[in-house]
Amino acid sequence: IIEVNNLEKEYKLGKVSVPALKGVNTKIYSGEFVAIMGPSGSGKSTLMHILGCLDTATAGDYFLNGEEVSKMKKNQLAAIRNKEIGFVFQTFNLLPHLNISKNVELPLMYAGMHKSERKKQAVKVLQEVGLGNRLQHKPNELSGGQRQRVAIARAIINNPSIILADEPTGNLDTTSGNDILSIFTELNKLGHTIVMVTHDPVVAKKASRVVYIVDGLIKDGAVD
Amino acid sequence: IIEVNNLEKEYKLGKVSVPALKGVNTKIYSGEFVAIMGPSGSGKSTLMHILGCLDTATAGDYFLNGEEVSKMKKNQLAAIRNKEIGFVFQTFNLLPHLNISKNVELPLMYAGMHKSERKKQAVKVLQEVGLGNRLQHKPNELSGGQRQRVAIARAIINNPSIILADEPTGNLDTTSGNDILSIFTELNKLGHTIVMVTHDPVVAKKASRVVYIVDGLIKDGAVD
Ligand SMILES: Nc1ncnc2c1ncn2[C@@H]1O[C@H](COP(=O)(O)OP(=O)(O)OP(=O)(O)O)[C@@H](O)[C@H]1O
Ligand SMILES: Nc1ncnc2c1ncn2[C@@H]1O[C@H](COP(=O)(O)OP(=O)(O)OP(=O)(O)O)[C@@H](O)[C@H]1O
Ligand SMILES: [Mg+2]
Ligand SMILES: [Mg+2]
Numbered sequence: 387i388i389e390v391n392n393l394e395k396e397y398k399l400g401k402v403s404v405p406a407l408k409g410v411n412t413k414i415y416s417g418e419f420v421a422i423m424g425p426s427g428s429g430k431s432t433l434m435h436i437l438g439c440l441d442t443a444t445a446g447d448y449f450l451n452g453e454e455v456s457k458m459k460k461n462q463l464a465a466i467r468n469k470e471i472g473f474v475f476q477t478f479n480l481l482p483h484l485n486i487s488k489n490v491e492l493p494l495m496y497a498g499m500h501k502s503e504r505k506k507q508a509v510k511v512l513q514e515v516g517l518g519n520r521l522q523h524k525p526n527e528l529s530g531g532q533r534q535r536v537a538i539a540r541a542i543i544n545n546p547s548i549i550l551a552d553e554p555t556g557n558l559d560t561t562s563g564n565d566i567l568s569i570f571t572e573l574n575k576l577g578h579t580i581v582m583v584t585h586d587p588v589v590a591k592k593a594s595r596v597v598y599i600v601d602g603l604i605k606d607g608a609v610d
Numbered sequence: 611i612i613e614v615n616n617l618e619k620e621y622k623l624g625k626v627s628v629p630a631l632k633g634v635n636t637k638i639y640s641g642e643f644v645a646i647m648g649p650s651g652s653g654k655s656t657l658m659h660i661l662g663c664l665d666t667a668t669a670g671d672y673f674l675n676g677e678e679v680s681k682m683k684k685n686q687l688a689a690i691r692n693k694e695i696g697f698v699f700q701t702f703n704l705l706p707h708l709n710i711s712k713n714v715e716l717p718l719m720y721a722g723m724h725k726s727e728r729k730k731q732a733v734k735v736l737q738e739v740g741l742g743n744r745l746q747h748k749p750n751e752l753s754g755g756q757r758q759r760v761a762i763a764r765a766i767i768n769n770p771s772i773i774l775a776d777e778p779t780g781n782l783d784t785t786s787g788n789d790i791l792s793i794f795t796e797l798n799k800l801g802h803t804i805v806m807v808t809h810d811p812v813v814a815k816k817a818s819r820v821v822y823i824v825d826g827l828i829k830d831g832a833v834d
Contacts, residue, residue, distance in 0.1 A: 399751060426755025426786045476754040476781065527623060530700040530777065531650030531809075553754065556780045557700065559809045562650045585755075585783045 387548070387579055388414040388437060393446035395432050406432040408602035409446070414581060416547075419574040421593035422583045429602045430583045431476055431552055437581065438473045438550045439463050468496040472541035474551040476583070478533050480525040486512060486536045487521045493544040511539040514569065516562070530557040538566060542573065549573065551582040555589055567592050611772070611803055612638040612661060617670035619656050630656040632826035633670065638805060640771075643798040645817035646807045653826045654807045655700055655776055661805065662697045662774045663687050692720040696765035698775040700807070702757050704749040710736060710760045711745045717768040735763040738793065740786065754781040762790060766797065773797065775806040779813055791816050 395407040406429045414420055422430050435441040436448060439455060448455040450466065458466075467473075472493070480489050487508045494504040512518055515535040525533050534557045541549060549570070555563035563586070571592060574580050582593065590596050598605045619631040630653045638644055646654050659665040660672060663679060672679040674690065682690075691697075696717070704713050711732045718728040736742055739759040749757050758781045765773060773794070779787035787810070795816060798804050806817065814820050822829045 397751065399747065402746070404751075423783070425783045426759070426781070427753045431753055522626070523623065527621065527628075529651045529655055530780075535650070553781060556754075557650070557777060557809070559647070559649045560811070563809075585781070585787075587784070 387416040387451055388412075388581070389447075389449040390433075390437075390443075391447045391449075393433070393436065393448065394444045395429070395436065395441075396444045406602055407436075407443070410599070410602070410604055412597060412604055414579065416579055417574070417577055418595070419570070419580045419593045420582070421590040421596045422581065422599060423585065423587075423590055423596055424599035424605075425601075428599045430599050433599065434473075434550050434552050434581070434583060438471050439467045440473070468493060469544070470547050472544070472546035472549045474534075474537050474541040474549070474554045476552040476556070478525070478537040480533060480536055480540075482525055485522050485524050486517065486528070486539075489525070489536060490540045490543055493540060497544055507543055508539075511543045512536070515539045516565065531559070531562055534558060535562070535566070538569075542569070546578070548579045548581070551580065553583050553585065555584065555586060563589065611640040611675055612636075612805070613671075613673040614657075614661075614667075615671045615673075617657070617660065617672065618668045619653070619660065619665075620668045630826055631660075631667070634823070634826070634828055636821060636828055638803065640803055641798070641801055642819070643794070643804045643817045644806070645814040645820045646805065646823060647809065647811075647814055647820055648823035648829075649825075652823045654823050657823065658697075658774050658776050658805070658807060662695050663691050664697070692717060693768070694771050696768070696770035696773045698758075698761050698765040698773070698778045700776040700780070702749070702761040704757060704760055704764075706749055709746050709748050710741065710752070710763075713749070713760060714764045714767055717764060721768055731767055732763075735767045736760070739763045740789065755783070755786055758782060759786070759790070762793075766793070770802070772803045772805070775804065777807050777809065779808065779810060787813065 390410055390412055393407055393410040397404040397406055410433060424430055436443050490508045490512060491504040494507060515538055517532060517535055538554055555566055570580055584590050614634055614636055617631055617634040621628040621630055634657060648654055660667050714732045714736060715728040718731060736745060739762055741756060741759055762778055779790055794804055808814050
């Protein structure tokens, strides 16, 4: 379902260039639950953004469901991002001027769902992540872990076939973190493919396998 | 050094009010290393902001070094914030338009330090947190864990007597997290008082004791 070959990503800052990914090769099959681990700054979020069609590689290929992503047109990419991929950002990226119910409805708006049905789905998924009593709050009226849970709710609301979660439990206590993991495990049982960056070895154990990224490359075996 | 009695904090959102702290009593002695744990949304960051003189309580007292904080004048509070307290925010709060070297120099600018000496100190502390090769980067040109480390560097650069760290390792892999903990343990050995919110039981073990906050109140014994 996801195949990257020799993926490279170089950030240019004036004259300096930062090689964040140096030739990553990996395959992720439909229905897998893969954890990605590695040191801070090793390239995990960079890879996730490319997989989520939010950024483009400097070199190498990315095949999504057999199609070469770099050859896709803009509207085709946008359609994939909105319908097939749910993305939980490491920095949440919620809209500050909307309450969390409206924040979470956004993917359903893109899907053309009617207002009353969208609101119903938003309430349902926010209750699922334990925020049913915070529907009117804006993101800056919530705790760090509550914002993280809103980001998770928004990523899963339109039932995407692929969920890309970048450190979804980094701001959560053990119990809330376990609740989120159960949600992901349930979705995985229903056939959703999950790729999750995590720093927590306990969380990584819930995945079917772990991919390690060190200094822009995939390494075999456990590191850290 | 820190004493709060019956501390309450209520957030008002239109007609609704959220009681984030419901009567917190605690004492922290000079030179202690205290971990604060508790479920997401339980009031930890709210307490930290009041301790850091960044927010005021709705009721109750806060004595810092024997002085009643709510009776202090604005300039006295600002002086304490800049000279005596280093704060690591859960959301980092870095200035996006400045590179990390300038971001980290800010507390030294308030202290009136000269430019060349400030720059020297900034480089030293950034090297200490492993970012010596990222000095020219702006916060949005860094990974999540790298931003967290810049926030930590900024909090410790002017050698504050009290360090308040709100989940300082939430975005770090185990190794980087241990490096940060060693920095805090070293500072504690030198006499700095450290209050650290964490969700990680391994991190909490490094503290001399753990305070648990559940639903706006301090609870005895382990929870989660
Ligand atoms: N916009 C950018 N410009 C320049 N360099 C960047 C940019 N974004 C990231 N980098 C660099 O690329 C490298 C990889 O960053 P990335 O965010 O992928 O790391 P990560 O593995 O997600 O780290 P963490 O675990 O800390 O979140 C880092 O060394 C970082 O400094
Ligand atoms: N500005 C605000 N307005 C209204 N309610 C708020 C505001 N800030 C926080 N809250 C609420 O106060 C409660 C405590 O928030 P706080 O940020 O202290 O939690 P926390 O213990 O730090 O949680 P986490 O572990 O998720 O970071 C939460 O239930 C939150 O929804
Ligand atoms: Mg990252
Ligand atoms: Mg918090």
